[in-house]
Amino acid sequence: MNLKTIDLCAGIGGIRRGFELAGGYRNIASAEIDEMACKTYEHLFHENPCNDVTSEEFKKHLQTLHYDVLMAGFPCQAFSSVGLQQGFEDKTKGTIFFDIAKIIKMTRPKVIFLENVQNLLSHDKHSTFKTIVDTLDRQLDYHIVGVTHDKDGKPQYERSAFLRNSKDFGIPQNRPRVYIVAFSRAYFGNHINVLPTDAPTKRLRSPVFENLKKVLDEKVDSRFFLSSGYLQTLEKHIVIQHSKGYGFGYCVVNAPDIENPVANTLLATGGSGRERNLIYDPINGASCAGASIKGKYSPINDKFIRTMTPNEWGRLQGFIGYAFIDENGDDRFSFPEGITNIQKFKQFGNSVTIPVIEEYAIFIQRCCDTMYSTFSPAEKRIFNMYGNEFLICSLIHRKMAHRLRESTLNRYFDIVYNYKLNCFRVKELANYLDVSAARASQILTQLAQIGCIHQETDGTYRFEDLLSFSE
Numbered sequence: 001m002n003l004k005t006i007d008l009c010a011g012i013g014g015i016r017r018g019f020e021l022a023g024g025y026r027n028i029a030s031a032e033i034d035e036m037a038c039k040t041y042e043h044l045f046h047e048n049p050c051n052d053v054t055s056e057e058f059k060k061h062l063q064t065l066h067y068d069v070l071m072a073g074f075p076c077q078a079f080s081s082v083g084l085q086q087g088f089e090d091k092t093k094g095t096i097f098f099d100i101a102k103i104i105k106m107t108r109p110k111v112i113f114l115e116n117v118q119n120l121l122s123h124d125k126h127s128t129f130k131t132i133v134d135t136l137d138r139q140l141d142y143h144i145v146g147v148t149h150d151k152d153g154k155p156q157y158e159r160s161a162f163l164r165n166s167k168d169f170g171i172p173q174n175r176p177r178v179y180i181v182a183f184s185r186a187y188f189g190n191h192i193n194v195l196p197t198d199a200p201t202k203r204l205r206s207p208v209f210e211n212l213k214k215v216l217d218e219k220v221d222s223r224f225f226l227s228s229g230y231l232q233t234l235e236k237h238i239v240i241q242h243s244k245g246y247g248f249g250y251c252v253v254n255a256p257d258i259e260n261p262v263a264n265t266l267l268a269t270g271g272s273g274r275e276r277n278l279i280y281d282p283i284n285g286a287s288c289a290g291a292s293i294k295g296k297y298s299p300i301n302d303k304f305i306r307t308m309t310p311n312e313w314g315r316l317q318g319f320i321g322y323a324f325i326d327e328n329g330d331d332r333f334s335f336p337e338g339i340t341n342i343q344k345f346k347q348f349g350n351s352v353t354i355p356v357i358e359e360y361a362i363f364i365q366r367c368c369d370t371m372y373s374t375f376s377p378a379e380k381r382i383f384n385m386y387g388n389e390f391l392i393c394s395l396i397h398r399k400m401a402h403r404l405r406e407s408t409l410n411r412y413f414d415i416v417y418n419y420k421l422n423c424f425r426v427k428e429l430a431n432y433l434d435v436s437a438a439r440a441s442q443i444l445t446q447l448a449q450i451g452c453i454h455q456e457t458d459g460t461y462r463f464e465d466l467l468s469f470s471e
Contacts, residue, residue: 018357
């Protein structure tokens, strides 16, 4: 099955690339507001993603597209404390999730894939995640993998069902992240019952990098090695931290006494992400220990300790050495000219671990294929519709399939597709169907009874706009 995607809060395209690697996906729209990330994204995918998900103009543009999967790595923000009885527009106003939810309501994708930091699960005393689940499940009518319901219909779930770690997906990085997969009940109906209860928990194929040693560069410039003065500062700092009962401080992730080294989570902010991922590198370090180099206030340390390089961070996210290798085995990943190392660290730290995304994309594809294989011919036709036509035809199928022949159902679908939101008269419908005016009037009455069509004041008829959105 081929599915079209949109890539929101896209960063440098890690989620998009993970889906592309899975096969069967094609991206048709992207949105990112960080100027430097946009440059890298355009360099990699030859498309400018500079769009803003909060823009009403961009939302309306998405309504004109026919796409299947909404992907977003949105930021974690506090929501309103308004109770769950309120609509999502009341609870999430002013957050990026509100805009994503609005786009979902306006465009009705078949599948939603969301990624976020681990803190999303506990954010604002767990209310943020609870609001997201309630919004997707009860208000937008999506089945979330990992969510069940109690006898009163309230969503029930274990937060661990959404937490996955990059180290379980073939990458030696301890990076727990939240992943949400949701399928449209309107598109898939009762076929959702055949879905697995759990999302992927690990990579079943051979690892991308067997261990941290496979990630490290063979040759490393002296500028990545810490000065002796700075290393001493870090060593003093960690002693102070530990004396206060804190576990924070610098970390040499491949110290000789560590049997199976794994990198700590790569961070996009400040230098702490690099200090928590220091490398013991005696091979490169021996050639520059004690040397004075420009930009360092003391000589290079003689303990052979350095930070990771941008290339090593790129491997720990799957960008380098995996996601952009072509059919000839050549690695095509690169940054555009002018991107500084600081920006490279930031962009990789802000991104996703591509092999994790790839497994989720494979999972989504299999789920869609499994459900589609059990569809009736009418359901298969509806599945290939989008927007308001899909919602109207889905309503007709849901309300009338039990009492109409398939040929008659298809006829009703044809009416929707032909007139869309345009006004028409009984006589026009009669001519279109080649039936009597009485029969055309009878059809309109049936459609009006199930709430998908209404009569205008001038006597014409018009299908309901089920995608209309009011703030």
